[in-house]
Amino acid sequence: MEIVGIILSLFLLIFFAYRGFSVILFAPVFALLAASLSGLPLMPAYTELFMAKAVVYIKSFFPVFLLGAVFGKLMEDTSLAKSIASAIIKGLGKERAILSVVLAGCVLTYGGVSLFVVVFAIYPFASVLFKEAGIPKRLLPATIALGAFSATMDALPGTPQIQNIIPTNFLGTTIYAAPIVGTIGGICIYIAGIIWLEHRRKVAAAAGEGYGSHTLNEPEVKDDVKLPSWQVAILPLVTVLVLNFVMTNMFTWNPDMLEPFKAMKLPLTVPAVKNVISIWALIIALVAGIFMAIAIGYKNLGSTSVLAKAMNAGAIGSLLAILNTGSEVGYGNVIASLPGFQSIANVLTSIKVGGSPLVSEAITVNVLAGITGSSSGGLSIALDIMSKTWLSWANSIGMSPDILHRVASMASGGFDTLPHNGAVVTLLAVCGLTHKDSYGDIFVITLLKAAMVFVVIVLHSLFGLL
Numbered sequence: 367m368e369i370v371g372i373i374l375s376l377f378l379l380i381f382f383a384y385r386g387f388s389v390i391l392f393a394p395v396f397a398l399l400a401a402s403l404s405g406l407p408l409m410p411a412y413t414e415l416f417m418a419k420a421v422v423y424i425k426s427f428f429p430v431f432l433l434g435a436v437f438g439k440l441m442e443d444t445s446l447a448k449s450i451a452s453a454i455i456k457g458l459g460k461e462r463a464i465l466s467v468v469l470a471g472c473v474l475t476y477g478g479v480s481l482f483v484v485v486f487a488i489y490p491f492a493s494v495l496f497k498e499a500g501i502p503k504r505l506l507p508a509t510i511a512l513g514a515f516s517a518t519m520d521a522l523p524g525t526p527q528i529q530n531i532i533p534t535n536f537l538g539t540t541i542y543a544a545p546i547v548g549t550i551g552g553i554c555i556y557i558a559g560i561i562w563l564e565h566r567r568k569v570a571a572a573a574g575e576g577y578g579s580h581t582l583n584e585p586e587v588k589d590d591v592k593l594p595s596w597q598v599a600i601l602p603l604v605t606v607l608v609l610n611f612v613m614t615n616m617f618t619w620n621p622d623m624l625e626p627f628k629a630m631k632l633p634l635t636v637p638a639v640k641n642v643i644s645i646w647a648l649i650i651a652l653v654a655g656i657f658m659a660i661a662i663g664y665k666n667l668g669s670t671s672v673l674a675k676a677m678n679a680g681a682i683g684s685l686l687a688i689l690n691t692g693s694e695v696g697y698g699n700v701i702a703s704l705p706g707f708q709s710i711a712n713v714l715t716s717i718k719v720g721g722s723p724l725v726s727e728a729i730t731v732n733v734l735a736g737i738t739g740s741s742s743g744g745l746s747i748a749l750d751i752m753s754k755t756w757l758s759w760a761n762s763i764g765m766s767p768d769i770l771h772r773v774a775s776m777a778s779g780g781f782d783t784l785p786h787n788g789a790v791v792t793l794l795a796v797c798g799l800t801h802k803d804s805y806g807d808i809f810v811i812t813l814l815k816a817a818m819v820f821v822v823i824v825l826h827s828l829f830g831l832l
Contacts, residue, residue: 371403444663471513477603
């Protein structure tokens with residue numbers, strides 16, 4: 367009955383999320399359903415387990431969500447993000463339409479712009495380019511996903527996206543962990559993804575299929591709209607990347623900074639400074655990026671009231687994003703605490719392919735990210751439950767925690783993009799397409815990403831690359 371309750375709960379959560387119901391409302395409902403079927407009292411399960419775990423996640427990562435959302439909104443409303451996307455897409459031209467859209471998404475997300483903002487910034491130019499090139503619009507969501515939801519989200523070293531930040535909190539690593547295998551894996555994702563999309567384009571062209579007769583959300587890009595110079599527009603992104611690198615790798619943080627707060631007997635989120643350096647560094651870098659975006663793009667906003675509106679919109683948007691993820695984390699931790707889940711956990715931790723925790727870690731993170739429909743949610747749950755076990759295992763065989771970081775981060779971006787994933791739903795809505803139109807190619811990109819994690823594991827196992 368316990369395992370049946372877990373399966374029923376998961377099915378209902380996925381079904382309701384897919385139908386558009388908020389996980390903020392229904393994650394606790396279905397978590398408590400599973401808890402009740404396992405014999406746990408409802409109210410303590412809600413207040414002491416679900417809410418406690420959700421609040422810990424929010425406490426740890428809210429500044430990253432908040433500042434990242436404000437930075438992304440400013441880049442959007444000042445037209446700086448559009449300038450960069452337009453320059454790349456128009457610069458490469460319709461002959462390289464797929465490559466140009468992927469590259470635009472890569473540049474923006476690696477510079478710290480939220481993937482949701484990237485979708486809105488790229489879509490108008492990309493759809494016009496696809497129409498000019500005669501490429502089916504149904505391939506556009508997968509193309510944007512390859513650029514914005516893949517390697518720059520979790521594989522390339524130093525990316526400031528949350529999926530690369532979370533492991534630092536649990537493993538004491540930095541966002542530059544395992545740079546060689548991360549870079550190789552990221553490049554392979556792009557190559558394989560572009561080969562697939564180009565193959566699909568050629569098949570469609572051979573069948574005489576063009577852009578299609580689309581009317582929903584068709585953009586109108588006016589040539590007379592004055593966008594900022596891309597050379598200037600990219601400066602806030604460069605600021606975030608450079609300052610983040612400096613504060614992570616060159617600045618010396620005092621390891622005793624937490625001692626006064628330990629003396630206050632505060633419930634600290636992390637045990638040591640090394641576990642929070644990456645978050646502190648990104649906070650400083652994003653604040654600098656925000657000031658840079660305001661300084662460069664203020665004239666495009668027109669007034670202080672418009673600036674305030676943009677910043678407020680970013681702040682409010684961050685609340686929805688982190689509450690969604692926090693609810694998924696709370697849900698996952700309720701499920702993980704149930705007796706029926708222990709048998710599942712035992713199976714996952716017993717996977718000892720290659721004599722290391724990497725395969726166990728990759729499968730566990732992928733499964734939990736797929737269940738929750740959230741890369742950051744599934745990653746946080748997996749590391750919260752099993753990071754100590756994986757670290758202990760790695761230490762016993764002399765394995766660096768850096769490879770644990772990179773495998774966990776990359777695995778989180780695998781099956782998170784199942785149909786109920788919020789980013790997928792948003793992407794399709796922005797493009798004016800349905801799951802039936804475009805999800806098949808998104809799923810292929812999902813499979814490529816999931817497979818690339820195991821390529822990284824093989825590279826590390828055979829050659830010891832980090």
